[in-house]
Amino acid sequence: EVISLISEAEVEARRPTGEASTLALYNACQEADVKSVQLLLESKAAVNQPQASGKTALTIATEQGAMGCMQLLIDASAAVDLATNDGETPLFIACAKGQTECARLLLSARASVEQPRHSGEHPLWIAAEQGHSDCVRLLVAAGATLAPRAAHEAGVGTPLHIACHMGRTDCVRELLGANADPLHICPLGWTPRRAGIEGGPSVPSEVISLISEAEVEARRPTGEASTLALYNACQEADVKSVQLLLESKAAVNQPQASGKTALTIATEQGAMGCMQLLIDASAAVDLATNDGETPLFIACAKGQTECARLLLSARASVEQPRHSGEHPLWIAAEQGHSDCVRLLVAAGATLAPRAAHEAGVGTPLHIACHMGRTDCVRELLGANADPLHICPLGWTPRRAGIEGGPSVPSEVISLIS
Structure with missing residues (x-):
């Protein structure tokens, strides 16, 4: 006990005071010497006294990742946002070095998540630049601004810009997941994607892919604009854009002024x-244009047999006529699309619809004969179309063929005769 008492007294006698204690505190933090830091704080070392560089004991402890020392300093009322002469706070330094737990400790002590260094970069920016995705995630969760106005005014791009430029794939993913704007223009006039490209061949292709996909998503229109975009995508047969627009809830059955829907256009x-x-x-397959033309009618008019087959498999009406009375089988026969004729007959299309007759329209066989559509005539006769049916003009199909003039092949007249 005698030796113990005198040893403790020696330590106390040698404990530095005043400026010496502050210098000793810097050294203890540099060496991550928790016990010495504790003793020095007990002897009232100046916890917030900066060096000539502006570094405080907390700054030095943070540089070393000395969390034990940091905790003692914070408990002793160290100012967590005192910055160096360059404006770098302890949090900035922790994020620059990827010391996530040190950053977490500082945030728990209410360190400012936004305080930038003098050149404009803030903690989230430096974490993204250095590729410390855990720090990025921590700062985002703490409410870090993804595109600080002060940084832009200082000529600094967003964290997403620098992450793309440096090829920090995981940071790019974290920032996009936090809804960082992939279309933001930095002071250089670059989008994040351009920043990635300007980073050169060292930037992983995955970074460019991630930011490109985010650009597409960000440009995806909504509301009325998305419906207009859907029309255009169908006009251009752009499957990927159609898929994206449908995922963004574009109005699938909204018609144009002409009555055409996206399905009609496609x-x-x-x-x-x-x-x-x-x-x-859930596009409505029988929604018609202002002329009454359904998608099936249009497919048959154009001879698009597989499109017609797809529509029929979706339960499109095989009988729905346009307003002037012609139905899909009639238009297929008129245009000479025998494959469509065969498909429609197999789907149960009526060979002589009463509604068509009442509208003054002849049968598909009449129009096929009149237009000289040999293969269609053959298909219709093979399906037992009536060769003696009288149309509203008082003609049989044979008479319709004769009235078609010299362009009607003799084979048509022969078949119908």
């Missing part, structure tokens, strides 16, 4: 991939 283009997506999204 059918006109023969864009089966787009058609399938629209049908899967």
Whole structure:
């Protein structure tokens, strides 16, 4: 006990005071010497006294990742946001070094998540630049601004810009997941994608891919704009854009002024991939244009047999006529699309619809004979179309063929005769 008492007294006698104690505190933090830090704080070392560089004991402890020392300093009322001469706070330094737990400790002590260094970069920016995705995640969760106005005014891009430029894949992913703007223009006039490209061949292709996909998503229109974009995508048979627009809830059955829907337009283009997506999204297959033309009617008019097959599989009406009375089988026969004729007959299309007769329209066999559509005549006769049916003009199909003039092949007259 005598030796113990005198040893403790020696330590106390040697404990530095005043300026010496502050210098000793810097050294203890540099060496991550928790016991010495504790003793020095007990002897009232100046916890917030900066060095000539502006570094405080907390700054030095943070540089060393000395969490035990940091905790003692914080408990002793160390100012967590005192910055160096360059404006770097302890949190900035922790994020620059990827010391996530040190950053967490500082945030728990109410360190400012936004305080930038004098050149404009803030903690989230430096974490992204250095590729410390855990720090990025921590700072985002703490409410760090993804595009600080002060940084922009200082000529600094966003954290997403620098992450793309440096090829920090995980940081790019974290920032996009936090809804960082992939279309933001930095003071250099670059988007994040351009920043990635300007980073050169060292930037992983995955970074460019991630930011490109985010750009597409960000440019995806909503509301009325999304419906207009859906029309355009169908016009261009752009399957990927149609899929994206449908995922963003574009109005699938909203008609244009002409009455055309997205499905009508896709059918006109023969864009089966787009058609399938629209049908899967509950597009109404029998919505007609202002002239009464359904998607099936249009497919048959254009001879798009597989499009017609797809529509029929989606339960499109095989009989619905346009307003002037012609139905899909009639238009297929008029245009000479024998494959469509065969498909429609197999689907149960009526060979002589009463509604068509009442509207003054002849049968498909009449129009096929009149237009000289040999293969269609053969298909219709093979399906037992009536060769003696009298149309509203008082003609039989044979008479309709004769009235078609010299352009009607003799084979048509022979078949119907």
